[in-house]
Amino acid sequence: MNFTFQALTWGFLIALAPLLIHLINMMRHRRVEWAAMDFLLASYKKHRRWVWLKQLLLLLLRMFIVAIIVAMLAQWDPASSWLNRFGGRETHHFILLDDSYSMSETASGQSAFDTASKIIGRIGLRASQLNNQRFTLIRYSRANSNAIAPTVDTAEQLAQQLADFSGAYVDTNFSNQLSNRQEEIQVTQLATSPVAALEMLHHLLPLNSDQHRNVYVVSDFRKNEWEDTPQIQEALSLISGESEEIHFVDCVKAAENNLAITGLSPADDTRVAGVPLFMHLQVHNYGKQIATKVQVQMRSIFHARSQLDSNEPASLVGQIDELPMLVIDAIEPGETVTKRIQVFFPEGGQHVVDVQLPEDSLLADNRRWAVLDFADGDQVLLIDGSPEKRNEYFLTSVFRPSQLTNTGIIPDVQPIEFLRDTTPDALQRYSAIYMMDVARLDSGAIANLEQYVKAGGGLAIFAGDQMDIQFYNDQLYKEGQGLLPVRLAGPALLVPPLDETTPHLDIQDHPVFDFFLNERNPLIRRVKIDQYIQADPQWVPAADSTARVICRLHNQQPFAVEQTFGQGRVVSFLSTLSADWNNWSQDPSFVVVTLKLHAHITSNQRLLDQHQVGSPLRIPLDISQFRKDVVFLSPSDDATTRPIEQVQATQLDPQSPVMTADFGQPDQSSQRDKTATSGIYDVIYQRTDGSFEAQRFALNVESHEGDTTIINRQTLIADLNPISIELNDLDDFLGSAIQQAGGTASFWIMLLLLTGLLGEQFLAYLISYHPVVGSKS
């Protein structure tokens, strides 16, 4: 038998009180000297046995009633003891705990996660007061951390590995165990969906079919997570068939105002040391009230290459520059405001931009980091096929206008043969290749170019007198499969427009030309095109082709066509770069378009490596150039005391020359937490010659998790219909949980007691212990 208050079980000795009272009463009979003894004796002899039996029954009943009262005071749990031997079942509490970062939303000094912890503590406490209780606690983040989808065969093993409690038998000490475990559990910065946890539960529940299974989903039930989510509905539908009860326990009463940084990315410009770079900052208002005078703290952290002389954290302390504070006047509810900020780094390397909002109810999404990979210089290859090399001149003039003006672009002029004689690896040092008026290429050069562009390189092709149209169509266009995005017809003269005010170029909405769009800059209206290579009138891009015209002549013939090729991008201009067929190179707009063109065709090389919190980090290393020891440094407020993790790079394939160092891989469940904190992660590895290199990653929270809008509870229930869900808010859940766990038992005990009391009265009446009015006592 199990009792909540074990000490009160001594009270069962009180059940002997009726017996003692009976014995004392026997000794305290009122004595009467009686005359009519014969009649009394006759009656006594006649009824003695029956009277004795009824008295015994009454005595036992009274002892039983006292025992029941003591049991009620001690909070007896009959369902967990002898009743179970006659078909009673274990009760298994399956608790899914939402530990995504929206649960850290704070109101009145208490976070939703704190509330969830309290609720779970109460469930555990109540369970520990009962017998035959089991307890399973699965955090969303833990369920999401496994790389293997759970199955009936693996679910139990996964639960043992991932759950905080997996079918733990609840004893009287369990509440303390739970409390200790909860002290270790912290809300994460992850944006984890309940789907993984529900799926794991779906496979766990059938393994416990002999138990009474109560499922509790303890969460904040945000709209973005629970609205219109067929996966959740499907998982819940499966679970409802395998469990007796499903409780949704709501930990949040109302959504608080929340501002979040939803984006921090560099502009798609040349990213070279010494050249200022614009960053785009996006701030979203997830609250219901307008936010005014929002102050954004910004700083850049410059990491000089020269300082890296060891793999100690101190060697990675960058130079912090506080940028001027940005003030956003107002952000309407639901609005995203984008601001442009400028950063500057004098040397190449991986530098950091860190922006932060003022403190609000949800801290995790108030800060964001970006790691920017700055090159010392942006080398470009110029191949000019014209005899006078006039094209090269104009381009070099744009890239290197003077000693004082730095575009970061370093032109390297080479002859056509260079493309043939070089290797693909050698071409990789160029961010882009400009081919101007090149007559034809041999097959080696074409192969090198194709490989280069496929690997992410940028290629710009300008037309000219020297071009062998047939060659270009056959070898470069290759029916849409080659580098050239358009099939050419031949040179053509452009008839000037009848209206002199009509520009020769009809620009499209494209990054290269949008600067001039909508007459924002009229310079390009002065460009005059006299001659061009006409595109084949039959040319129509294939359905799966990425080719598109980005600028047309006024006669709607293509002037510039682009396509992606592999990872790279190719833009072909159908007129000369020099002033042979047009006056563009003499127009100021040429500089703008050229720099924009360069940024555009090299943008694929600058794709920002976005990492979210919880993402695994993998460093591939050339086994011949690097040692196996790799150090991962996790974020910390104090840069010199950052957590350090030594990792040995491993060779996944013995034949591969590459080894990898992994950090926070999902298949290593215990490692998932290693990347669960947002911030900058540094990786330091050492070359075989002893020098150190570093690579850093910015891990940011997933911004949509910061949407604290709570789903309408009625909508939620309606969406999940016909799944039977009991939705409890914080206040009524605790009461119902207690009632749920012990209420039924109390009812039956009370019923038993009432029956006993009625039986006692009836029996006492039968034995005539009830006093009669006017009788003698």
Next chain:
Amino acid sequence: MPDSKRFLHPEAIRRIARLDLRARHIVEGFLSGMHRSPYFGQSVEFLQHREYVPGDDLRHVDWKVWARQDRLVVKQFEEDTNLRCTMVVDVSHSMQYGNGPLNKFEYAATIAASLSYLVLQQQDAVGCITFDEKIRMRVPIRSKRNHIHSVIDSLDTQSPSDKTDMYAVMREIAETVPRRGMIMLVSDLLGDIEGTIKGLKLLRQRGHDILVFHVLDDDELDFEFNGAMRFDGLESDDFINCNPRALREGYLAAINEFLTDVRRQCASNAVDYALIRTSDPLDAVLAKYLSRRLGHRRS
């Protein structure tokens, strides 16, 4: 209208300590409420005149004397026979019981004294016998007025003890009271009922008129006890520890059967029987006697 009989209730009688005063009080109180004087019977043979006193039957007034002498006198006639009345009072231990103002013995003694007083007032002779398992005291039958003191002394000196042997006592009375008369038995009759009936029959065979005053306490008739009790037998060593309410039904059945049996046996043997509770007013007993006395005269 004041209730003169309220002074005849046991509660009131109990305040009178002396039995002779108690008897006189009862008889006088009883008679004062009656219009017709029962003192003298009627006879054809004139005995004497005497002054009219209030309460005398107006039928006995000699109107001729009133017409001549203008004074009221009543005529008195000599009775045919003189009643010989014997009070047989049970003084056994069972008579000791009583939960009311008077226990059974006190009630029985009061009855006997009152009846004796009344009998002597009627010029009849009265005697008294007290008994338990044997005759304890005997007062011979006399008709003198002051004989009442002898009767009362015999009752006063008794205290209940010992068992009852009714038959032996009756037999002895039958042998020692040869002349026919009235025998008034005042007893609870607890004991051998067959012996009692047998003794009464014997007395009847000797020509006695028998009047049985069956005195029982309310407790004995109703048995309304509560709580754990121990009953110790007054005339035996038996005892019972019990809850009396559990036995009440059986007890009442047994005693009612006993009473029915007694009543039936008395009726069948022409024995006048009156069940009297110790809580009953004592005039009921006198009324019973007088009705029996009148019946006797008519017969």
